Amino acid sequence: ILSKSSVISRNNTFMATSSIREWLSGTKAASFPATKEITIIKSTHLPVEGFKLLVDNNILSAPVYDVKENKFTGFLDIKDLVSFVVFVDDDQHSDAPQNLTDLIVNGVKLYQVPLDGVTCTYLSRRNRFHAVKGSESLLEVCEILAKGIHRVPVVNDAGEVINIISQSAIVQFLAKNLEHLGPQFQKTIRELNLGTSPVICVKSDARAIDVFRLMDNRKISGVAVIEDSGRFIGNTSASDLKLFMKTMSLDTLKLPIIQFLKLIRQENIDDTPSPAMGCTSAETVETVVRKLAATKIHKLFVADDEDGYKPRAVVSITDVLRLLLQ
Numbered sequence: 001i002l003s004k005s006s007v008i009s010r011n012n013t014f015m016a017t018s019s020i021r022e023w024l025s026g027t028k029a030a031s032f033p034a035t036k037e038i039t040i041i042k043s044t045h046l047p048v049e050g051f052k053l054l055v056d057n058n059i060l061s062a063p064v065y066d067v068k069e070n071k072f073t074g075f076l077d078i079k080d081l082v083s084f085v086v087f088v089d090d091d092q093h094s095d096a097p098q099n100l101t102d103l104i105v106n107g108v109k110l111y112q113v114p115l116d117g118v119t120c121t122y123l124s125r126r127n128r129f130h131a132v133k134g135s136e137s138l139l140e141v142c143e144i145l146a147k148g149i150h151r152v153p154v155v156n157d158a159g160e161v162i163n164i165i166s167q168s169a170i171v172q173f174l175a176k177n178l179e180h181l182g183p184q185f186q187k188t189i190r191e192l193n194l195g196t197s198p199v200i201c202v203k204s205d206a207r208a209i210d211v212f213r214l215m216d217n218r219k220i221s222g223v224a225v226i227e228d229s230g231r232f233i234g235n236t237s238a239s240d241l242k243l244f245m246k247t248m249s250l251d252t253l254k255l256p257i258i259q260f261l262k263l264i265r266q267e268n269i270d271d272t273p274s275p276a277m278g279c280t281s282a283e284t285v286e287t288v289v290r291k292l293a294a295t296k297i298h299k300l301f302v303a304d305d306e307d308g309y310k311p312r313a314v315v316s317i318t319d320v321l322r323l324l325l326q
Contacts, residue, residue, distance in 0.1 A: 020324060021139055023180045029141055029154045030134030034163045041076050043067050043121045048104040050076045050120040055245045060238055063153055063161055064124035074124030079221055079238050086216045089209050100245055131155045141165050146321035167317040168296060175293035178286060184323060190281035195302055195313035201226045204233060208260035209253040211236060224301050225257055230310040232278050232303045278303045288315055
């Protein structure tokens, strides 16, 4: 039997969730702040040209358009280069590539298809193109992003991409509209048991290439970096790979991961997001939203001082969106 206070609490949560859904339903995708410039990769681009567009434009991914089929096939993603880096390091028959072109020419050999079959179109199918029309609501966009898809293209009636709404862009939007989020976002991570565990961690002295190999095997975009004591001191992400490609030297992959991260982030200081941050289980979800927006990262590792600041869970933007739509 539920107490009166429990019933009131559940009713308030239901009303708040309904209010959030109404707010999102009343906001059209076309009205969402537009991406400054949209980079489109064509099927006629070679993979090296496609990845160079990502690096040169300082972006993690871009939609690929098949000029023969007259449709978008997916996204070319910088994370695909993790597989290339690992393959080239493992392949004893390859000369060590010294630039992005050599890396990709050697890396495409990992696919069990003819080399001329490894196209931007082929690679893009690994990352789904799930578009919405501008007339559709932000609620529908959030429902797609809450499935773990990292970006949703917005298209006009002609099928042209007019905007790309990413998980990070949604977090920025939520951080500017905190008054709409409701009482659930005033609760703590501990109260809601928010996040996933166990956390995949690497020691600070692990070689960078071994960390990339772990990320590739687990199909993840980042891991926590810890000291020997287990204390959380940082993390890797897809953005670090993008920075590595700008100053590419395979020799740096032999460095301990903590030295590797310091090196590439110092050399690209203007393009580096705020330092990796964690949060405690006593912090509210609203604080998590603020931190994700301020640091422009996709996840926060949960670590408490009383537990030696060991990462026990990770809260991602996907977790926040799922809570938003509960």
